[in-house]
Amino acid sequence: MVSAAPDRLRIAVQKSGRLAEASLGLLRRAGLAFRASRDHLFLYGENLPIDVLLVRDDDIPGLLVEGSCELGIVGRNVLVEQRLAGAGAPAPQELLPLGFGGCRLSIAIPQSGAIAQTSDLDGLRIATSYPALLADWLARSGLKAEVVVLNGSVEIAPRLGKAEAICDLVSSGATLAANQLRELVTVFDSQAVLASSPREPTAAKAVQIERLRARIAGALSGDGARLVLLQAPRAALPDITRLLPSRDLPSVLSLDGRPDDIAVQALCSAALDWQHLEELKRLGARSLMVLNVERMLA
Ligand SMILES: Nc1ncnc2c1ncn2[C@@H]1O[C@H](COP(=O)(O)OP(=O)(O)OP(=O)(O)O)[C@@H](O)[C@H]1O
Numbered sequence: 001m002v003s004a005a006p007d008r009l010r011i012a013v014q015k016s017g018r019l020a021e022a023s024l025g026l027l028r029r030a031g032l033a034f035r036a037s038r039d040h041l042f043l044y045g046e047n048l049p050i051d052v053l054l055v056r057d058d059d060i061p062g063l064l065v066e067g068s069c070e071l072g073i074v075g076r077n078v079l080v081e082q083r084l085a086g087a088g089a090p091a092p093q094e095l096l097p098l099g100f101g102g103c104r105l106s107i108a109i110p111q112s113g114a115i116a117q118t119s120d121l122d123g124l125r126i127a128t129s130y131p132a133l134l135a136d137w138l139a140r141s142g143l144k145a146e147v148v149v150l151n152g153s154v155e156i157a158p159r160l161g162k163a164e165a166i167c168d169l170v171s172s173g174a175t176l177a178a179n180q181l182r183e184l185v186t187v188f189d190s191q192a193v194l195a196s197s198p199r200e201p202t203a204a205k206a207v208q209i210e211r212l213r214a215r216i217a218g219a220l221s222g223d224g225a226r227l228v229l230l231q232a233p234r235a236a237l238p239d240i241t242r243l244l245p246s247r248d249l250p251s252v253l254s255l256d257g258r259p260d261d262i263a264v265q266a267l268c269s270a271a272l273d274w275q276h277l278e279e280l281k282r283l284g285a286r287s288l289m290v291l292n293v294e295r296m297l298a
């Protein structure tokens with residue numbers, strides 16, 4: 001472990017795997033630039049006092065609890081699993097959902113078999129790498145099943161005779177289909193999240209944490225956002241406003257020497273397709289421009 005620098009923030013991200021690339025990509029979009037250490041386990045923040053630790057995703061909640069890192073990017077499934085398993089011990093908090101790594105923890109059963117509905121799981125064995133999330137769902141559902149803990153290759157448990165059902169992460173469903181399994185019920189919905197240590201940060205670090213959180217939120221809110229610029233007759237403004245998928249009221253500017261015309265600037269949450277633009281044109285809009293928004297700060 002690299003010794004802690006008192007004034008530098010540390011953020012733990014997955015070294016390799018499903019979240020690795022998107023996590024570092026997001027930090028770069030939040031304006032961080034890094035230099036890698038020789039062992040490639042540590043990225044030194046070159047332009048801000050923020051360093052990145054590259055680790056196994058399962059280690060991230062523990063690093064946050066012990067205070068080795070102030071922040072982490074981890075699947076909500078891992079975060080909540082460890083919180084439930086910790087039974088009331090201090091646990092990392094979710095600061096922000098990040099919109100990638102979307103998946104669900106689901107119970108799946110053999111495609112051909114006697115299990116048809118969730119009540120059929122009573123008294124059976126369910127194999128999973130997420131025993132606390134599964135136990136929590138079973139308790140809330142009033143079901144009693146034996147939880148068989150496996151750390152990998154959970155999908156083959158029914159074929160090995162280790163369990164009658166499994167509870168594992170699903171996104172496309174291809175892994176289940178390849179193993180002749182089908183989804184019965186979703187136990188937990190997940191995505192990557194920004195998480196913080198349960199330890200109170202120093203005042204200086206609290207400022208850095210909030211700064212990074214706001215920058216990440218800004219980078220995310222730019223996703224899919226478009227700035228629409230146009231000129232139009234002033235009388236067409238109500239119809240144009242109705243047509244724009246704006247996040248907020250558009251800004252309306254007057255044009256020098258043309259009192260009957262205006263310039264409109266609107267932040268839109270969805271892309272405007274050609275049909276949208278043609279309709280705006282029919283309403284009298286001219287000089288239409290749709291620009292991608294790279295980042296925003298509220
Ligand atoms: N099929 C999927 N689609 C989208 N996101 C997923 C999928 N499977 C897992 N995830 C998310 O990505 C996280 C990391 O998954 P990955 O399979 O890379 O973990 P891992 O094998 O435990 O990696 P590590 O080596 O870091 O322990 C999961 O905890 C989950 O939040």
Ligand SMILES: O=P(O)(O)OC[C@H]1O[C@H](OP(=O)(O)OP(=O)(O)O)[C@H](O)[C@@H]1O
Nearest residue numbers: 018153168169170171172173174175176
């Ligand atoms: O529904 P699908 O799109 O098929 O995705 C589901 C699979 O993805 C995850 O594993 P991953 O591929 O990350 O490999 P791992 O099991 O080695 O972690 C998960 O454990 C499933 O096996």
Ligand SMILES: [Mg+2]
Nearest residue numbers: 056057058059
């Ligand atoms: Mg892991």
